[in-house]
Amino acid sequence: MTVVSELMDDVDKPGTEVETGIRLTEQQLRARRARSIAIALALGAFVILIFLVTLVRLGANVQTPHI
Amino acid sequence: MSVTLARAEPSIAGVGDYLELMKPRVMSLVVFTALVGLLIAPGHIHPVIGFAALLCITVGAGAAGALNMWYDADIDALMGRTAGRPIPCGRVTPGEAAGFGFTLAVFAVVTLGLLVNVLAAALLAFTIFFYVAIYTVWLKRSTPQNIVIGGAAGALPPIIGWASASGALAVEPILLFLIIFFWTPPHFWALSLYRVEDYVRAGIPMLPVVAGEQETRRQILLYTLILAPLGVTPWLLGYAGLAYGAAALTLGACMIALALRVWRERNGHVASKQLFGFSILYLFALFAMLLVDRMSGGLMSHFAA
Numbered sequence: 001m002t003v004v005s006e007l008m009d010d011v012d013k014p015g016t017e018v019e020t021g022i023r024l025t026e027q028q029l030r031a032r033r034a035r036s037i038a039i040a041l042a043l044g045a046f047v048i049l050i051f052l053v054t055l056v057r058l059g060a061n062v063q064t065p066h067i
Numbered sequence: 068m069s070v071t072l073a074r075a076e077p078s079i080a081g082v083g084d085y086l087e088l089m090k091p092r093v094m095s096l097v098v099f100t101a102l103v104g105l106l107i108a109p110g111h112i113h114p115v116i117g118f119a120a121l122l123c124i125t126v127g128a129g130a131a132g133a134l135n136m137w138y139d140a141d142i143d144a145l146m147g148r149t150a151g152r153p154i155p156c157g158r159v160t161p162g163e164a165a166g167f168g169f170t171l172a173v174f175a176v177v178t179l180g181l182l183v184n185v186l187a188a189a190l191l192a193f194t195i196f197f198y199v200a201i202y203t204v205w206l207k208r209s210t211p212q213n214i215v216i217g218g219a220a221g222a223l224p225p226i227i228g229w230a231s232a233s234g235a236l237a238v239e240p241i242l243l244f245l246i247i248f249f250w251t252p253p254h255f256w257a258l259s260l261y262r263v264e265d266y267v268r269a270g271i272p273m274l275p276v277v278a279g280e281q282e283t284r285r286q287i288l289l290y291t292l293i294l295a296p297l298g299v300t301p302w303l304l305g306y307a308g309l310a311y312g313a314a315a316l317t318l319g320a321c322m323i324a325l326a327l328r329v330w331r332e333r334n335g336h337v338a339s340k341q342l343f344g345f346s347i348l349y350l351f352a353l354f355a356m357l358l359v360d361r362m363s364g365g366l367m368s369h370f371a372a
Contacts, residue, residue, distance in 0.1 A: 028077045038082040049119055053182050056115045 080163060084153040088136050088164055089129030089171075096350070097128040097224045100247065103354045104228025104240050107361045112232040116183060120231035123179035124224060126171050127191045131198040131220070133168030137161050138203050146265035179231070187231040194223040208270070211277040218251030219244075225354075239306050242297070243354075249294040250350055253287045253326060257343040260284070260329075261336035284330045287342070291326035295319030298353055311360040318349050 024032065101124045105117055112120070136143065136154055144155035153159040172195050180188030202217030210216075222244045229240035259266060259273040260283060266273040275283040298319045302312030325345055328338040 022077060024077055027079055031079050031081050032077070034082050035078075035080070035085075038085075049122070050182075052115045053119055056113050060113075 078160070078163060080153065080159045084158045085133075085167060087153050088133040088159065088167060090132030090135075091129075093132060093221075094125055094128050096347075097221070098125050099351065100243070100354055101125075101224035101228035101231075103358050104225030104243060105232045106228075106358060107239070108229040108232035109237075110233050117232065120179060120183045120187060120228070123175045123183070123188075124191060124227050124231075127175035127179070127195055128224070130168045130171035130175055131195045133164050133171065134195075134199045135203045137164040137168055138199070139207070140164075142208075142269040142271060145269040146262075148262060148265060183231045184234045186234060186236075187227050190223060190227045190230055194220050194227065197223075209272070211272050211274040213272070214255040215252050218248050218255075221251060222247035238304075239301065242300055242304070242306070243357075246294070246297050246353065247350065249290055249297055250346065252290040253294065253322070254343065254346040254350075256283050256287050257329065257339045257346065260339040284332070284339075287339075288326045288330045291322050295323050298349075301357060307357055307360045308364060310363075311356045314356040315353060318352055321345065322349055 098121060102121060105112065105120060136152055139149075140152075140154040140161055143149035143152050149155070154161055154164055176188050176192045176195070179191055198217070198220035202213065202220055206213040206217050225243035225247070226236065226240040229243075230236060256274055259275050260280060263273070263275045263280070266276050274286060278286075296319070298315040299312060301307040302309070302315060322342075322345065325338065325342040329342050332338040
């Protein structure tokens with residue numbers, strides 16, 4: 001487990017090159033990409049669902065206006 | 068004083084792991100029973116609204132499953148049947164599962180309320196609460212009646228489906244609720260009879276662990292004797308036709324015959340495995356017959372008109 005305070009101590013030392021940030025492994029990159037695509041697809045499907053429900057609701061109200 | 072911050076390992080969880088968190092097999096039963104409740108309800112629901120309702124109920128059930136896996140990760144790791152789940156295996160962290168579950172639960176309830184109706188949303192919220200807080204957190208580890216009372220959560224989807232379509236409650240979906248409610252103990256106790264070592268290791272007070280195998284077999288028979296006549300009541304009360312009545316009688320007789328075999332069985336668990344398998348078929352077939360009966364009745368009246 002990496003400790004942030006240790007990293008910061010290392011940065012203070014002259015002449016030391018510290019690689020900051022997280023370097024993802026190939027497996028982690030693949031998993032993140034798959035999750036991102038799944039979230040995008042789910043959001044896209046949700047937008048389409050809301051669009052269709054809006055059409056249905058508006059259509060019903062046009063047919064039987066509540067005046 | 069120095070402040071140290073731990074950095075979490077980047078996740079390796081794939082999409083399949085998150086789908087597994089939602090307990091797809093349980094979800095299929097929820098979807099099917101909710102669909103039946105939705106389709107047999109009086110009145111007309113637009114297919115798009117019906118689909119939205121079913122989707123929200125499905126996601127809500129999945130959210131409850133994810134929250135259950137999050138809370139039960141410690142005991143899941145101890146049982147052979149559940150040790151391969153994403154959290155005990157380390158593919159998904161407990162925090163990820165909890166965040167996933169809570170987000171989906173809120174999303175499903177709010178969307179159902181906005182797109183369909185408030186009654187259905189309230190029932191879905193209550194179902195998720197009951198499954199997670201009452202069953203998972205409270206009853207599961209404290210009483211052998213855990214799956215009897217907790218079974219109410221699994222029995223609510225047909226009522227949510229009905230409420231989505233009609234915006235109200237009635238006797239018919241309550242009958243469907245009672246059928247699933249009384250189906251749950253024979254189904255789970257049949258499983259627990261041949262998985263008893265798992266439950267002992269995890270310290271879960273399932274009925275065979277607390278009261279012994281013989282008492283469990285007796286209670287399986289008692290609940291089945293209540294379930295079989297209950298399965299016929301939609302026909303007896305005039306909610307379904309003769310085809311459903313005949314199917315319910317036949318399926319109920321088979322359930323009783325298998326429960327009797329479980330009751331008589333002294334060595335081995337052949338009968339309890341058979342009852343567990345058949346109980347799944349029983350519920351699917353019963354609800355499918357109800358749907359076929361109602362759909363064919365609707366078609367007949369359509370052609371008659």
